[in-house]
Amino acid sequence: MSVVVTMAMEVADPAGFVADPNSKLTVEQGIAAAAGGIAVHKVSATLTVGSSRRLQGSDRRLQAGTVDVSADIQADTADDVAGLADTVGAITVASMTTNINSALADAGLPTVTVQAGSLTAEAAPAPERYVAPTVAP
DSSP states (O other): OEEEEEEEEEESOHHHHHHOHHHHHHHHHHHHHHTTSOOGGGEEEEEEEOSOOOEETTTTEEOOEEEEEEEEEEOSSGGGHHHHHHHHHTOOHHHHHHHHHHHHHHHTOOOOEEOTTOOEEEEOOOOOOOOOOOOOO
């Protein structure tokens, strides 16, 4: 009973961003705000380092790279999943970037840019239910 949101964010230091324990909660706060102010505890994000970083110039500085985000947003009920998917699917890249950056700024973390074309939202498949086996007579 959830909607899965995926996106890629451009950041100055992807490994540092992912390693910072505050980044996950702050991204979850931004996603919750972008989704119409849903409760933050209903958002569970996973952050991973995306594209590889390249060394630049003679001083061998690391270039910006990406952080891949996959977030589950829990619906209140199974009947609410379709509406939540519609709401989250309507979030623009600009709105997601603004909401995440607002949360990051409030936490004193570096800002990001959500990559155009990387933001997707879809209803997660329903979990398989366990059905106890029946005993033949």
